[in-house]
Amino acid sequence: MELKFVATAKPKQINAAIQRRQKLIGRIDQQVGYVRQMIEGKQPRAAWAWQDEAGTYFLPIKYGRQTLELKKGMQAVQCADLDHVENALCTIRAMVWQGEFDELLAKASSEIRGKFKKL
Template sequence: MELKFVATKKPVAVDVVTQRRQRLIRRIDQQISLTKSATEGMLSRTSWAWTDENGAYFLPIKYGRNSIELQKGMFAIQCDCIEDVGQGLTAIRAMVLQGEFDTQLQKASTEIRSKFSKK
């Protein structure tokens, strides 16, 4: 391996938008690993995905404890099987990295912070 030297330093403060994205990406990565283990058995209690009485899986994307709005009025993704849940998480992860959910993350972050403000 050849070393590639660059003239850059770690920023003192990370951009807030980047922090939100990274926080959500870490949780999505955790959910992907839970989904992989769920293919061998039952879903974990900490899994975001849930099933209805017909066996369809639903996958909300959560920031904190709140589900974020993925599209206007839509808070979950419907999947046919547990493998589709993993693929959905991977697709959402790519969308988060591209910044497609920045406004939803900002709204969710504001709502969470408002609960801690002094009244």
């Protein structure tokens, strides 16, 4: 393996949008692990996906404790089974990495920060 050396340093401050993306991607990766546990028959307590009486799975995407509105009036992805839930998480992860959720994340982040402002 050949090493490629470069003259660069780690930035002192990370772009806020990239920081939000990385946070959500970390949580999505964690959720993929939870879905794999669910496939094995375990029930992790912090899993986002849930099943209704008809056997359909629903997958909300959360930033912190706040559920993101993925489209106007829609907060979850409907999935037929746990394999579809895992695929949906991987698709959403790619969308987050490409920046398609930046506006949603910025809005959610400002709402969360707003709750901590002093009166």
